[in-house]
Amino acid sequence: MDLTQLKGKLGELAESMSREQKRTLAARLSGLASVFPFSEYEYMLMFLLDKQVIKFEQYEKLRADYVATNRYLELFGLSPRVFGEIWAHGHIRDLDSRFRKPDKSLDPSYCVNTI
Numbered sequence: 001m002d003l004t005q006l007k008g009k010l011g012e013l014a015e016s017m018s019r020e021q022k023r024t025l026a027a028r029l030s031g032l033a034s035v036f037p038f039s040e041y042e043y044m045l046m047f048l049l050d051k052q053v054i055k056f057e058q059y060e061k062l063r064a065d066y067v068a069t070n071r072y073l074e075l076f077g078l079s080p081r082v083f084g085e086i087w088a089h090g091h092i093r094d095l096d097s098r099f100r101k102p103d104k105s106l107d108p109s110y111c112v113n114t115i
Contacts, residue, residue: 001069003041009062010044013053021051 001009014022025047034040045062048054054062067073075083093099104110 001066006041006062006066010041010048013048014044016053017048017051 014025029040032040032043045059089101100106102110
């Protein structure tokens with residue numbers, strides 16, 4: 001499930017609301033500022049929960065489906081250094097065991113450049 005599919009699913013759920021609730025949601029979304037971690041999707045979900053269009057169990061299933069199909073989504077929240085030095089180094093070594101972290105034991109002339 002990608003963001004387009006998620007938005008479509010939320011739109012389908014919103015169809016069961018009254019005309020007035022739909023207008024209210026559309027008006028609020030049109031002026032909404034999406035700022036991490038608060039987004040249009042989070043707002044729609046909270047609105048649907050508040051209007052009792054979906055239950056928390058439905059939200060959990062929708063969330064689990066989205067997370068399961070977006071395996072590396074959590075990487076967007078990592079700092080560049082954590083991503084590169086911690087996650088990516090390990091991931092690359094997991095892909096091919098021939099990759100090793102450089103150090104002087106592998107190459108006596110190895111030198112870490114510090115800027």
